[in-house]
Amino acid sequence: MSSLTLIAIAIIVLFIAYLTYGAWLAKKWGIDPSRKTPAHTMSDGVDYVPAPAPVLLGHHFASIAGAGPIVGPIVASIFGWIPVFLWIIIGGIFLGGVQDFGSLFSSMRNDGKSIGHVIEKNIGQSGKKLFSIFAWLTLLLVVAAFVNIVANTFVSVPAAASASIMFIILAIVFGFAVYRKGVPLLIGSIVGVALLFSCVYLGILFPIMLSKTTWIFILLGYIFVASVTPVWILLQPRDYLNSYLLYAMIIGAVLGLVLYRPTIQLVGFAGFNVGGSYLFPMLFVIVACGAISGFHALVGSGTTSKQIANESDAKVIGFGAMLIESVLAVIALITAAYIGGDKLAELLKNGGPVNVFSNGLGTFMTAFGLPLSVGVSFTALAISAFALTSLDTATRLGRFIFQEFFEDNSKEVQSILVTNRFISTTITVVLGGALALVGWKKVWPIFGSANQLLAALALLSLAAYLKNQNRDYKMVMAPMIFMFTVTIFALGLLIKANLAAGNLLLVGFAVVLLILALVLVSQSYSVLFGNKKINSESNKSA
Template identity: 55%
Template sequence: MNGMLLVLIAFVLFITAYKVYGTYLQKLFDIDDNNVTPAHSMNDGVDYYPAKSPVLLGHHFASIAGAGPIVGPVIAAGFGWLPVYLWVVLGSIFFGGVHDYASIVASIRHQSKSIGFVIEKYIGISGKKLFLLFAWATLILVIAVFTIIVADTFTHIPSAGTSSILFMILAVLFGISVYRLKIKLWISTLVGVILLFLSIPAGNLFPLQLNTLTWQLILFAYIFIASVTPVWILLQPRDYLNSFFLYALIAGGLIGVFFAAPSINIPAFTTFSLDKVGYLFPALFVTVACGAISGFHSLVGSGTTAKQLNKETDAKMVGYGGMLIEGILAVLSLTAVASMVNEEFLDILVNKGPVPAFSLGVARFLHAIPFFNLSIELGQTFTALAVSAFALTSLDTATRLARFMFQEFFEVELKEDNKLNETLRNRFVSTGITVGVGAALTFSGQTMSIWPVFGSANQLLAALALLALTAWVIKTKKNFIFILIPMLFMFSVTLTALGMLIYQNLIINNYTLSIISLLLFVLSIILGIKAYVVLGNSKEFELPITEK
């Protein structure tokens, strides 16, 4: 099997799916640009602010991608390239793409509130409270882990810290130029992208050497500021410009694949069980995660993206299209490591990790482009820097999303003397509490010990989001099979994975992870029962499964 063929097949399938299945979903959701989106009707200049579709795609893609579609497929490749490839392609088209697109559309039809708000409307307020609490806790874990990862990266690669600071300054200038000085987007983009790539050698010239603790404190200050400032001045432009890193990485990697024409050297299938990963089911579907479907995407789509959607038709490109682009990145990641000799791949994966394995594979593709003349060493550096830049993007996006979850949790009918809820909903207070709890978890030393449960928690988010979206689609009296099947499948994956985590950690007396896994298991059962009771009594649920 040739890697070029794998990439070509995936590319054709994704283009076809976007045109055919994406259009079907667009009609099913009654997408109409005559409907005013909340970005306009609720414009507050801070969180609700319309963005042009390329800018919003950049923000959304940069936020959902991170290192997920790279790390997940690389680790899962231990099962063999075939199961990973099939799940990435089919998952992106029929699971992740549907999940992401529906999350954005459902959100804009509900004042661009989170999936928790949708749960409250169709399942009940107690379900909303449980979901928001779970989502907020999951995001706190993301904040803590990514703070550790980014701070360690900046400590060991000081040039990356300098370049990242330059990115921030450039983003602010870009935001001002587009939204205040009204300079054309293409002009600002051209200048911005040039300066973006020049900041890489600038970082090498002036590396900022600080210890890990100092970087962690700087990062906590940064994510607080990033969470409370208007999206147009930092979040939108930074993610938009950063996305060009990933676009360049994907484009260069894909072009390199066609010049290198690498053979696939790892087996198509190896085993049903991997050490430290688990059985093919459910481990494959939990491990690949962002490369096919991820619950984090629903938080981004209904959290920041929906609040910036300029018009309803943009949701297809941003939501469904963004997931398919991520699927292409996952296929590229798989091809990059599958082109290695199996012994080399396993050696790098075990001793150095998935990112170095991906970086080396892509660097070889870039090196194969005759007119590019890029050394493998420089290609590895560029690839690793691009991945670390997106870890930082996920960090500040997660902070703003956690703030939204916290605010919505206390969003109730306020009495005149109920000042506490009003205070807790203040964006500065809610952000301060969120960052404070994230910092406490970071400095506790327990962060990485509970990280293993994140994969299952993330996919539980996807299952719960699909549950809420299924309820919404049923209530709109539409064909709901397209979203019911992914929901049932993701619940089966999640419950099996959590059950295994409970058992495995009880055996080794790791009661902390066992209790957390048990709580997540019970949470999913409770929300599932609540949904079944509500929908079971719904007349819409009994309608023939045909579109009206």
């Protein structure tokens, strides 16, 4: 089969889904363009800052993309390209799109607060506490993992380090120019994007070579600053400009596929048990961000909901960004599927999924005259830029969730831990950094299941919210039940495997997650399947 046919089918189906299913969801949930968003009603110049739709789409897309939609499909290709492709398309539309759009919407209707706050209002305070603890611990894993990913990339591709530093400086200048000096967004974007690609070129000319440990400490310092700085100075402009790297990468990949026309070599279906890994539930855990990811819900209900300027933007930002990411996931799958066999195994062994993706896109781009080395380097630079974006977004989300956890405590505790963003950020960065330096690899295998459990809990939160608002929530129930089933099976397999290996730490983590899931499901049962409502008075205005 031609990979060009595969990507064409994906783009057409996802675009139709955006126009039809996305519009249907917006109508069912009551998107109201005339309603003021938290970015306006709670504007503080730090976290709540209205952003134009293209800028916020860039931030949101850059934050949720990272390396997830690239790594997941390539690793999952062991099951064959057909099940991975089908899950990316079906999951992206009916699970990931619903979760991302719905999490952004429900947060937007609850003062831009996190999923934990929505759970508190619609399920109960204990549910919020349990979810907040789980989400914060998961974000520590995200910080630890992405610090290592970015540091490793900077060591192996020094050009990515220098280009990233120049990106940050450029973003600060762009933010001041657009938000404080009144430079029109269109003009600022044209100049900014031109300078952005100049940074890529200069990065290749002037690489920075430091040790991994040095980069880890530099990155920890950076994410602290990025978390406490007003979003208009760094987060919004950097993510917006960086999104053009990803758009360029996707366009280059599609154009390369049209001209190169690679044929799929990978087997269509390899079986339900491949090397001891079962298609169910592992396919749905491994693909992650390309179809559905709990981290997306944290982004939508953490930073994005505080910046959305008009409710009508929620469809393109929440639902649209997820579908674009599914396109990226299909491209990643093709980079593995067109190779197949021993060459794929060799690339995975020598550089991992990012190596497979970079070499694949670099090869496709040679079809329109781009040298292979330039294409491979550009792709690696783009991936590192988005891993860094996910990293600083995760740190800010960790601060938000940490602060919200202590909102109901005494005024003394609130004044120290809730209003002081420096303390909550320091705790998040220090603990995440400690995991990055000494222990994150020991708990990394649990991350995939934890991420998908987050997705199930986000869907649970959305279902309870819509039920209490007397709105249609049937489109949420099937995805929620499916994701809980997948997660519980995956955790069961993880517990079994690690008991046999004697790894009690991972067993403990898995058991805690399993208990958390069961407790929250139990607490929400009467809300979803009975007549119970939590704090219904406060929900009337939502």
